[in-house]
Amino acid sequence: MLQNSNNKNLDNNLKFMILSSIVLFILFIYMMLKGESRIAGTSYYVGLFFLIMLLVTAIVLRINKDKLKAYFDKKRELSGLDTSSSRVKDEQNEIMQSSHIEAQTSDVSFKDVAGIKNVKAELEEIVDFLNKPERYLKHGVKLPKGVLLVGPPGVGKTLIARAVAGEASVPFFYQSGASFVHIYVGMGAKKVRELFTVAKAKAPAVIFIDEIDAVGKKRMGGSNDEREATLNELLTQMDGFEGDSGIIVIAATNKLEMLDDALLRAGRFDRRVHISLPNIEDRKDILNLYLKKKKHSINVDALASASSGFSSASLATLINEALLNMIKREDVSINEKDIEIAKSKLEFGKKENKILDDKQKEILAIYQASKAFISKKRILLFDEGISKSDIAYPSKVELIFLLKQYLAGSIGIDVIKHEQYIVNVKDLQDADDLALTMTNEYKMAHSREELLNEVKNALRSELSKNIHTINKLKKIMLDKEVINENDF
Numbered sequence: 001m002l003q004n005s006n007n008k009n010l011d012n013n014l015k016f017m018i019l020s021s022i023v024l025f026i027l028f029i030y031m032m033l034k035g036e037s038r039i040a041g042t043s044y045y046v047g048l049f050f051l052i053m054l055l056v057t058a059i060v061l062r063i064n065k066d067k068l069k070a071y072f073d074k075k076r077e078l079s080g081l082d083t084s085s086s087r088v089k090d091e092q093n094e095i096m097q098s099s100h101i102e103a104q105t106s107d108v109s110f111k112d113v114a115g116i117k118n119v120k121a122e123l124e125e126i127v128d129f130l131n132k133p134e135r136y137l138k139h140g141v142k143l144p145k146g147v148l149l150v151g152p153p154g155v156g157k158t159l160i161a162r163a164v165a166g167e168a169s170v171p172f173f174y175q176s177g178a179s180f181v182h183i184y185v186g187m188g189a190k191k192v193r194e195l196f197t198v199a200k201a202k203a204p205a206v207i208f209i210d211e212i213d214a215v216g217k218k219r220m221g222g223s224n225d226e227r228e229a230t231l232n233e234l235l236t237q238m239d240g241f242e243g244d245s246g247i248i249v250i251a252a253t254n255k256l257e258m259l260d261d262a263l264l265r266a267g268r269f270d271r272r273v274h275i276s277l278p279n280i281e282d283r284k285d286i287l288n289l290y291l292k293k294k295k296h297s298i299n300v301d302a303l304a305s306a307s308s309g310f311s312s313a314s315l316a317t318l319i320n321e322a323l324l325n326m327i328k329r330e331d332v333s334i335n336e337k338d339i340e341i342a343k344s345k346l347e348f349g350k351k352e353n354k355i356l357d358d359k360q361k362e363i364l365a366i367y368q369a370s371k372a373f374i375s376k377k378r379i380l381l382f383d384e385g386i387s388k389s390d391i392a393y394p395s396k397v398e399l400i401f402l403l404k405q406y407l408a409g410s411i412g413i414d415v416i417k418h419e420q421y422i423v424n425v426k427d428l429q430d431a432d433d434l435a436l437t438m439t440n441e442y443k444m445a446h447s448r449e450e451l452l453n454e455v456k457n458a459l460r461s462e463l464s465k466n467i468h469t470i471n472k473l474k475k476i477m478l479d480k481e482v483i484n485e486n487d488f
Contacts, residue, residue, distance in 0.1 A: 368380070
């Protein structure tokens with residue numbers, strides 16, 4: 001609208017200029033002819049030349065009107081960009097001056113984090129990019145904008161993020177998802193803008209958002225609350241920098257299924273790193289790390305075996321409680337009694353720790369060994385659930401195979417122990433939901449009960465014929481707490 005108005009004004013000015021030149025030229029001739037005395041000297045010719053040039057200029061400008069318009073439009077556009085850029089810079093400077101967000105210097109490195117052998121290679125690639133970006137940029141490779149650390153509480157997601165920043169020697173910005181959620185609309189979005197503005201000024205840098213599900217839950221539609229405004233701002237900010245900017249956003253969650261699809265799409269959190277509870281070898285490494293430079297008479301191998309289900313945080317708490325008991329005894333060395341007292345405190349004081357006796361551990365091992373035998377996939381002792389199929393157009397055979405994976409653990413225990421045990425309720429619920437969907441939506445069965453009974457009977461027959469193999473896998477699971485694909 002403004003551009004049309006400016007073009008119209010330009011047309012009117014050109015017309016007025018031409019008309020004025022013609023009128024002046026006619027008046028000049030009239031005065032010369034009607035004057036009582038002739039105009040003498042060079043002033044007459046100078047005036048006449050001026051009027052002729054004015055008329056010619058007006059005509060030339062009229063002919064080149066379109067080019068003239070394009071020139072002025074370009075000048076206005078450049079002027080507008082300069083003003084906009086200046087305004088953005090002023091806004092950024094204002095945020096920098098008023099911001100209370102400060103970068104931390106991480107003194108944690110990968111040698112301070114044990115039990116992450118499976119994920120360290122992926123993380124080292126990110127560190128290498130932050131240290132030597134030119135090595136990748138010359139080939140057109142860009143750093144992933146976001147890395148999502150997925151795993152149960154206590155497995156060391158925050159420590160791993162600090163280790164990435166420490167290894168790369170870059171500023172570390174820590175924020176919890178809950179810190180973005182405010183009562184007043186707009187405050188969370190403002191804090192997100194502030195975080196990214198400060199981080200960009202300090203690039204290369206690592207932004208870590210802990211418990212991102214607090215702000216990144218799925219949007220249900222029909223609402224416009226503070227959390228959604230904050231999530232929208234986070235999405236906008238992640239779209240606002242390129243993969244060569246030197247900024248990487250690391251987020252942590254233990255509820256991947258709750259996150260909004262927009263967060264998980266390519267171009268935002270491009271990479272997901274799954275961190276599981278440590279297996280027996282991981283726990284040995286973690287215990288040796290925590291007991292380093294501490295006097296003790298502990299059998300680390302036995303303790304690693306007896307602490308099934310402990311996360312790295314739980315093991316750290318275990319050693320700390322043992323140290324406290326050692327101090328109470330006025331000793332300088334941790335012994336087995338200190339560990340037993342510490343385990344007792346954790347067992348009765350923190351229900352989330354799965355401290356299993358030998359019988360419980362055997363039941364769980366049979367359950368997971370049966371699932372591994374059917375799925376032929378790598379499975380850990382404390383793996384929960386089966387990953388959903390990514391097949392776009394699944395067949396009935398593929399869906400029944402998924403049902404078998406859900407039910408294999410329960411049927412395996414029944415076949416070997418001749419008794420039913422409740423181990424993973426989620427597997428049973430997933431099987432029930434899938435059977436219902438296959439019956440009602442896909443019309444692949446007459447009834448849910450009939451379909452489930454067919455799958456259970458087929459599993460019972462297959463597992464009964466392979467009890468020896470399942471017991472072999474059970475022993476591997478008890479020894480290593482993991483069954484790999486080459487163990488079949």
